[in-house]
Amino acid sequence: MGLVLFAVYLVLYGGFVLINTFSPETMEATPIAGINVAILYGFGLIIAAFIMALLYGVLCDSNDEPGSSKEDDQ
Amino acid sequence: MIYEPSVSAAVIFFVFVGITLGISFWLGRKATDSKGYFAAHGQIPWFVNGVAFAGDYLSAASFLGICGMIAFYGYDGFLYSIGYLAGWIVALFVIAEPMKRLGKFTFADALDAKFQSPGIKLAAGISTLAVSVFYLIPQMVGAGVLVQPLLGFPHWAGVVIVGVTVIMIVVTAGMVSTTWVQFIKGTLLVIFSAILTVMILNRGFSVATEEQTGLRTIAFPDGVPEDWTRFVDQEDKWSNFIRFKDESNRIRIFTQFDRDTDKGRETWLLEAQYTSTDKDGTVFVNGEPKGKKKGEPELHPVGHISKLPGGVDETGPLGPLSFFSTLQESEVVLWGSEKIKEGDDQTTTVYFQKPTLGSQVLRPGEHPKFKGIRGKDFIGKLNFLSLMLALFCGTASLPHILIRYYTVKDAAAARKSTIVGIGSIGFFYVLTLYMGLGAMTSGGMDVTNSNMAAPLLARSMSELLFAAISAIAFTTVLGTVSGLILASAGAVTHDLMSSYLKIEMDDHEKVRVAKLSSVVVGAIAIGLGILFEGMNVSYLVGWAFSVAASANLPSLIMILFWKGATKEGVITAVVVGMISSLGWILCSAETMNSVFGFTGHAGFVPFGQPGIVTIPLGFITLVVVSLLTRKPEPEAAA
Numbered sequence: 001m002g003l004v005l006f007a008v009y010l011v012l013y014g015g016f017v018l019i020n021t022f023s024p025e026t027m028e029a030t031p032i033a034g035i036n037v038a039i040l041y042g043f044g045l046i047i048a049a050f051i052m053a054l055l056y057g058v059l060c061d062s063n064d065e066p067g068s069s070k071e072d073d074q
Numbered sequence: 075m076i077y078e079p080s081v082s083a084a085v086i087f088f089v090f091v092g093i094t095l096g097i098s099f100w101l102g103r104k105a106t107d108s109k110g111y112f113a114a115h116g117q118i119p120w121f122v123n124g125v126a127f128a129g130d131y132l133s134a135a136s137f138l139g140i141c142g143m144i145a146f147y148g149y150d151g152f153l154y155s156i157g158y159l160a161g162w163i164v165a166l167f168v169i170a171e172p173m174k175r176l177g178k179f180t181f182a183d184a185l186d187a188k189f190q191s192p193g194i195k196l197a198a199g200i201s202t203l204a205v206s207v208f209y210l211i212p213q214m215v216g217a218g219v220l221v222q223p224l225l226g227f228p229h230w231a232g233v234v235i236v237g238v239t240v241i242m243i244v245v246t247a248g249m250v251s252t253t254w255v256q257f258i259k260g261t262l263l264v265i266f267s268a269i270l271t272v273m274i275l276n277r278g279f280s281v282a283t284e285e286q287t288g289l290r291t292i293a294f295p296d297g298v299p300e301d302w303t304r305f306v307d308q309e310d311k312w313s314n315f316i317r318f319k320d321e322s323n324r325i326r327i328f329t330q331f332d333r334d335t336d337k338g339r340e341t342w343l344l345e346a347q348y349t350s351t352d353k354d355g356t357v358f359v360n361g362e363p364k365g366k367k368k369g370e371p372e373l374h375p376v377g378h379i380s381k382l383p384g385g386v387d388e389t390g391p392l393g394p395l396s397f398f399s400t401l402q403e404s405e406v407v408l409w410g411s412e413k414i415k416e417g418d419d420q421t422t423t424v425y426f427q428k429p430t431l432g433s434q435v436l437r438p439g440e441h442p443k444f445k446g447i448r449g450k451d452f453i454g455k456l457n458f459l460s461l462m463l464a465l466f467c468g469t470a471s472l473p474h475i476l477i478r479y480y481t482v483k484d485a486a487a488a489r490k491s492t493i494v495g496i497g498s499i500g501f502f503y504v505l506t507l508y509m510g511l512g513a514m515t516s517g518g519m520d521v522t523n524s525n526m527a528a529p530l531l532a533r534s535m536s537e538l539l540f541a542a543i544s545a546i547a548f549t550t551v552l553g554t555v556s557g558l559i560l561a562s563a564g565a566v567t568h569d570l571m572s573s574y575l576k577i578e579m580d581d582h583e584k585v586r587v588a589k590l591s592s593v594v595v596g597a598i599a600i601g602l603g604i605l606f607e608g609m610n611v612s613y614l615v616g617w618a619f620s621v622a623a624s625a626n627l628p629s630l631i632m633i634l635f636w637k638g639a640t641k642e643g644v645i646t647a648v649v650v651g652m653i654s655s656l657g658w659i660l661c662s663a664e665t666m667n668s669v670f671g672f673t674g675h676a677g678f679v680p681f682g683q684p685g686i687v688t689i690p691l692g693f694i695t696l697v698v699v700s701l702l703t704r705k706p707e708p709e710a711a712a
Contacts, residue, residue, distance in 0.1 A: 002167035005167050009167075013156075017458075020153070024437065027437055028433060033396075033399055035399055036433070038149055039149070039436060042507075046156065047500070053163075053493045057490065057493045
């Protein structure tokens with residue numbers, strides 16, 4: 001499952017890098033509130049990383065057998 | 075620029091560093107056996123470990139390098155933020171849990187869990203050392219940068235101070251204290267960056283006046299004072315500039331700038347700044363001998379807005395989105411520089427204004443290292459792809475990040491730490507764009523050094539904030555450097571001495587050897603930190619990531635996911651990846667120019683970033699050699 005999420009992110013990141021490389025003009029367009037695609041996509045990637053990490057955490061926790069999820073060992 | 079140390083700043087700074095070291099000694103006092111020293115007994119709570127990940131990661135590179143690159147060139151620095159964060163996705167989804175199940179202390183242990191081969195230990199140990207040392211360079215450069223404006227010491231003194239302090243931390247403590255230091259620093263860094271960002275938004279943008287910049291803007295040709303005489307330059311060298319002798323016989327250098335307005339084209343002369351060194355080695359700034367104290371001649375701080383949308387002078391407080399949309403419509407003054415040699419001994423460096431539209435500042439491809447993506451030339455594009463690939467693959471292969479997986483109890487805790495880490499790091503990286511652009515327009519930048527941008531931004535807000543930010547950044551550098559030195563020490567003790575050379579050592583001897591190797595690695599790092607002074611730390615980190623990704627990632631991935639990998643395959647892949655990426659970097663144009671001093675040398679490789687060639691090379695080597703050396707019965711390898 002980690003690998004599926006990884007593949008999703010790879011597509012998002014790969015898209016970003018390839019657009020930057022081969023069509024930098026696309027990044028200059030300002031579709032929302034006068035903010036350009038470069039910033040929107042960049043922030044999007046960072047937020048997506050966090051959301052997917054949370055999602056992964058939740059999915060893994062529900063897979064762990066009950067009783068094995070002692071969290072804090074302090 | 076002249077950096078005048080301030081007493082209050084220095085006091086805060088030392089209190090901060092003192093408290094951190096105190097905590098580190100206190101927590102580390104029990105770590106006397108090797109498991110405690112290297113892996114904190116696997117007892118660090120996952121949340122603390124997660125923030126410590128952030129502390130480890132958000133060091134000189136992120137804070138100083140990225141902010142500086144954004145402040146000087148705009149959006150391009152942010153590409154590093156995105157790449158660094160994306161790397162964590164690889165670490166979390168692909169590497170984290172299998173790693174935790176495999177290993178004991180070091181990267182080499184993880185690789186070797188399957189084969190029990192001294193050869194693998196040797197190769198992996200050496201690659202850990204190589205990557206750590208390479209990653210240490212930017213940290214040390216960053217440390218020097220921080221000490222300079224704060225305490226008024228020269229760069230090399232900063233490097234030595236950091237080196238010695240870190241060696242002390244590592245020798246007296248170990249992984250427990252390193253982790254807690256990183257936790258405290260990670261937390262503070264994120265909080266203070268958030269405060270700084272709020273202050274930037276609150277300040278908004280304003281158009282700088284001549285009094286603020288200290289530089290003349292003259293309407294051409296009518297505005298030129300009558301008692302100035304213009305140089306008629308015969309030489310091509312000065313063709314980009316217009317030079318005058320002013321009323322007091324001082325040379326003033328200008329660049330011409332045309333701006334199209336509603337009323338037609340206006341032509342302006344924008345004053346440049348320059349430093350020159352004559353044959354006696356005397357340094358002149360803007361035509362006068364360089365001063366040593368505040369108020370004496372020095373380069374003016376730079377970083378201002380020349381035009382705001384709607385022709386206003388001030389925007390007032392801005393929201394997190396209107397910050398970008400306003401800047402998009404503004405005009406910002408960036409700076410270029412040109413070195414001009416006259417005769418044999420006289421060198422002049424001219425720093426000239428480059429008024430740039432906000433829409434250009436906020437798009438990728440303005441930095442000289444990135445402008446390849448705007449050209450037709452495929453090699454420039456490859457260089458960019460190569461860097462982004464190395465950043466993506468590098469995080470999961472950094473030795474000091476990998477050892478952090480062993481400081482928690484189990485796979486679930488490793489996972490949770492990583493998620494906490496991604497959250498804190500991602501939040502911080504969003505802030506880097508605000509801080510970088512805030513620094514760009516703060517009016518307090520040092521035109522000669524991009525690494526200084528973040529602390530100087532804080533200084534433009536308040537002296538206290540400046541001290542706090544510098545102290546946090548400095549201690550984070552300390553923590554990162556200790557983590558790296560610890561990783562290297564682990565590599566020497568476990569992989570080289572104990573496993574390869576088969577030297578029998580008890581626990582206490584192991585710790586002693588580790589401490590000794592810490593001192594040696596620390597000393598090497600100090601030397602390299604002084605050598606690489608002038609380079610942007612983010613660029614240096616990009617290289618460290620390339621080496622890590624090329625040497626370590628192929629073996630790591632293949633051992634975790636491919637049953638057919640053999641020990642010969644792993645050894646060759648590590649060695650080939652390491653040597654090819656290191657060799658590539660040493661032969662690149664950047665190293666030739668900045669380190670060996672061959673100005674204008676084109677380098678022996680087509681572009682600077684090795685990743686796109688050497689990472690696949692590592693994988694191919696591993697697969698090919700594994701297939702060649704495969705045992706007759708396939709079960710034997712599993």
